[in-house]
Amino acid sequence: MRTLELSAYDAAGSCVNGVRLILGFALRLILLALLAAAAASPSGSTRKVWADASTNLLGGLSPDGKLLSYVERSSGDLGVYTLATGEKRLLTHNAENAPTFAYFSAFSRDSRNLAYAWFNDQGFYELWTIPLEGGAPRKLYSNPENGFVQPCDWSRDGKQILTLFFRKDNVSQIALVSAEDGSVRVLKTLSWFYPKKISFSPDGRYILYDSLTGRDEIARDILLLDADGSAEHKLIEHPANDIFPLWTPSGDGVVFASDRSGTMDLWLAPFQEGQITAEPRPIARSLGRALPIGIAPDGAYYFGLRAGRSDVQIAGLLGEQAVDPQTAGLRTLGRNHAPAWSRDGKRVAYLTQIGTENYGQESRGVAIWIPETRQETRLTPALASIARVSWSPDDTLLLASGADGRGRSGLFTVNPDTGETEGLVRIPGGPPEGLEGVWLGPRAAAYINGDRTKILPAAWDGEADRPPLYEAPAGAQLRLLAGADDVLAFALERDGKPSKVLLLTLPDGRARTVFETAAGAPQALELTAERLYVTAAEGQRAVVWSVGLTGGEPHKTQLPAGLHVSPDGKQVAYVASDQREEVWALEGWLEPEATTAPLESRR
DSSP states (O other): OHHHHHHHHHHHHHHHHHHHHHHHHHHHHHHHHHHHHHHHSOOOEEEEEEOSTTOOSSSOBOTTSSEEEEEOTTTOOEEEEETTTOOEEESOOOOTTOSOEEEEEEEOTTSSEEEEEEEOTTSSEEEEEEESSSOOOEEEEOOTTSOEEEEEEEOTTSSEEEEEEEOTTSOEEEEEEETTTOOEEEEEEOTTOOOSOEEEOTTSSEEEEEEESSTTOOOEEEEEEETTSSOEEEEEOOSSOEEEEEEOTTSSEEEEEEOTTSSOEEEEEEEETTEEOBOOEEEESOOOSEEEEEEOTTOOEEEEEEESOEEEEEEEEETTEEEEEEEOOSTTTTBEEEEEEOTTSSOEEEEEEOSSOOSSSOOEEEEEEETTTTEEEEEOOSOSEEEEEEEOTTSSOEEEEEEOTTSEEEEEEEOTTTOOEEEEEEEETOOTTOOOEEEEETTEEEEEOTTSSEEEEOOOTTOOOOOOSEEOOTTEEEEEEEEETTEEEEEEEETTEEEEEEEEETTTTEEEEEEEGGGOOEEEEEEOSSEEEEEEEETTEEEEEEEETTSOOOEEOOOOTTOEEOTTSSEEEEEEEOOEEEEEEEESOOOSSOOSOBOOOOO
16 A cells, blocks of 8 residues: 555656646747747837928938938929938929929939939930039930839949839830940840839849739739849749848848738848848838838938828718718728719719839729718729729719820729729820810710810720810910819919919800919819819918809808819718828847848748
8 A cells, every 4th residue: 555655656746747847848938939039029119200391202311321312392303301410402403383303313322422313394204413512413314215214223333323214115124324424234124013122232243122923913022133134033032022122231131021921011131142041030010101211321221101191081061161071981091082973972982092102103093982881892993003083974984094004194994893994095105193084974075185285075986086175375284174064174374383264165165264373373173063163272271262153253162172072062072181201210120140040941
């Protein structure tokens, strides 16, 4: 018995010891997991750097980490912002009210020169350079066939500018442009799509960029191209969307954005001799609508942020006031604008931003909202850009202003049930916002032509061209076309300035002035069967004027700017927006120690 008791005691002791061993092993596993999680967790902190009326995200960070380049919104000039003091200085001097403006820019490696895109008065972009400390700007490259140019980086010796071309035939190219004579050497042709970010490695051996994985895909991988264009391979390949790659200052790491964890986060992958050497690790979670600007020598990661919201509001119309507004949208909240009522008053179509963030033209889809049931559907028309939509009189089609994926701008029809898209009026190489058009009937439309001097009827199903509905006086241009039944409204401009708003009655073609710009420069027109609403500038804000179609003086209202009135006149749709652009810095994330476990697989 004693022996049995001792055996039981020994067995119990053995069980206790075994449990202790298991618990100890489990605790060690938990500790290791916590340490691994801590090592993989973001450790940096962010701070706001710049946010005022001039802030925009079309520039870059100087390699010495002291300056940001930008475009001054009010004049279209190229400028630089000093990070230490907040001082702003313009480098170009655009003519007042000129159609020309600066766009993307990139600093030379010694931070002494800027290469920049300049939109000229002929309607395409050129490549220019300018010294930061005195000296005149110099046109380096101009070719209407390469209608869009984007300087991305400079070579270490300052002799070559890494440039993205987007040609009129819808082909994009990565090229080197000589900073001395403007000669071009194409390194890579990318067909119809273009990278979101391109840069030289710090040692000058490689070019880093992101690219779509296939024609029908939206996800991107990150590629490495030899600096002479001789060889290329996928550097970071993953089913997720990996975009916006940047080099760390030493060149031993690649920072990129990815949605591989379910949100768009910032990741760091170690790099050596043309390869990623370990699994990427996250360095910042959910930065928002972020766009990379550059990484300073001290490791501060500068990024632009599109903050705020843009939502479509549906409100009752009580007299000349909007009451009880309700926000439209479900999955698209915060990124919606340009609403348009269906003719039966049951649906509202609006544009919504889709896909990942872009520096310039947003990728836009169409959403359709049913206010009564609060249902939303989304369409993705086969268009590269969309600026506005309107419903046909029978509600079977949407008329979309924009551009297709072949470099053609104009008017397109979109099926509101399927998203099927067809071209109606197309102009090769036109602006991405397309042409301003309105419906005249279920299968009839009118539009302002490309040089904005005529209102033309759209040729439908092979119809022969018909005479213009209206021609602007010599030296004038037409804008802000609106229509209702057999009446058109539009603004007349002279010398780039709105001068008045006219009503055109069809089919007799009689035009009369109904609004003079002494009351404010028109920004938007909304025409109903009884009234014209003119959204016009008044100082720093916009006000809505009401104009009777049968006569009477215009008068101010309390209605929201840019309103769209429902067909029964009982509701309005408009946009409430506080969107703004800010510059932030992520600091404390770049550490000298090894960052990740060995790379086990390449997906």
